[in-house]
Amino acid sequence: MSESGAAEPEAETGRRIASEARERVRFEEEALELADQVYRVARRMVGTREEAEELVQDTYARAFRSWRSFTPGTNMRAWLLRILTNLNTDRGRKIQRTPDLQPLEESDYYLANKLAAVEGEQALDQERVVERLSQGSIVDALAALPHDFRDVVVLVDLGEFSYADAAQILDVPIGTVMSRLHRGRRILKQTLAEESLT
Amino acid sequence: MTDHDPDCEKCEELLQGYLDRDLTSQEVVIAEGHLDRCDYCRRRYRFEAHLRRYIRVSAIERMPAGLLAKLAELRGPTADGL
Numbered sequence: 519m520s521e522s523g524a525a526e527p528e529a530e531t532g533r534r535i536a537s538e539a540r541e542r543v544r545f546e547e548e549a550l551e552l553a554d555q556v557y558r559v560a561r562r563m564v565g566t567r568e569e570a571e572e573l574v575q576d577t578y579a580r581a582f583r584s585w586r587s588f589t590p591g592t593n594m595r596a597w598l599l600r601i602l603t604n605l606n607t608d609r610g611r612k613i614q615r616t617p618d619l620q621p622l623e624e625s626d627y628y629l630a631n632k633l634a635a636v637e638g639e640q641a642l643d644q645e646r647v648v649e650r651l652s653q654g655s656i657v658d659a660l661a662a663l664p665h666d667f668r669d670v671v672v673l674v675d676l677g678e679f680s681y682a683d684a685a686q687i688l689d690v691p692i693g694t695v696m697s698r699l700h701r702g703r704r705i706l707k708q709t710l711a712e713e714s715l716t
Numbered sequence: 717m718t719d720h721d722p723d724c725e726k727c728e729e730l731l732q733g734y735l736d737r738d739l740t741s742q743e744v745v746i747a748e749g750h751l752d753r754c755d756y757c758r759r760r761y762r763f764e765a766h767l768r769r770y771i772r773v774s775a776i777e778r779m780p781a782g783l784l785a786k787l788a789e790l791r792g793p794t795a796d797g798l
Contacts, residue, residue, distance in 0.1 A: 542792055546791045546792070550784065550787060550788060553779060553783065553784055553787055554778060554779040554784075557777075557778075557779040557780075557783065558776050558777065558778070558779075561777045562775055562777075567777075567780065571780060571783055571786075574779075574783065574787070575783075575786060575787065575790065578787045578790050579790045582790050582791055582792055585792075629767075630759075630760070630763045647763070647766075648763075648766045648767050648770040649770065651770065651774075653774040653775075656770070656771055656774040656775055657774065657775055660771075660775055674736060675768055675771055675772055676771075676772055676775055676776060680736075680738060681733075681736070681738050696732065696733075699732065699736075700732055706771075707767070
């Protein structure tokens, strides 16, 4: 090996660098293709569009710096969102009070019954009844969720992540994802029933 | 509306996973069997499914124009010259 002189290892180094550069470019391109999906989740995790843009930019800056820690072939969207939720948590979120929930039997069907009752006796099919909620009221109700619950609801309902992916992204057990999801959706329904139809 | 079918409790437990497609195939069979029989749970299931879809459609906002270009600028130095 040493007899063949300095040229051989140097060429090897060159090849290694070139192949690493190609790998990095591939990583960056794949990450950029996911930007819209990452933004959609970010947008509902924070209050304003500006904050969401900033959060996504910080996420990509960190992702591009630490691209080597991504394992090719694994879920890059989940990997990016793990960075994003960490950055978002670091922004120093306030401790929030969890709203009191009504007993399950009442809150469970509360929104459905309330929506169905708006136009009196006229029975609407189940598909149409939710359309009585305005888009704005849904966005507001999501924004009003305490962030622990909101993060899970946004990841699973908007990001369409599995419980396992959401658990990994947020670094909590799957059981916590499921209970926060359940509770978060109940709070959401309660808010929608109280705020949007009064 | 059936009055407290003992299966409803099990169904309540499985409903969320069923809606999120996060059940084992065995659990799917249990959940679907119950939904076939129980009017109350079926009504609830349909409402939840529609609500979830409606929330998704309502709350999704596309990435602002220009953000992608800003992200692309954050890429590492180009591999030119290698």
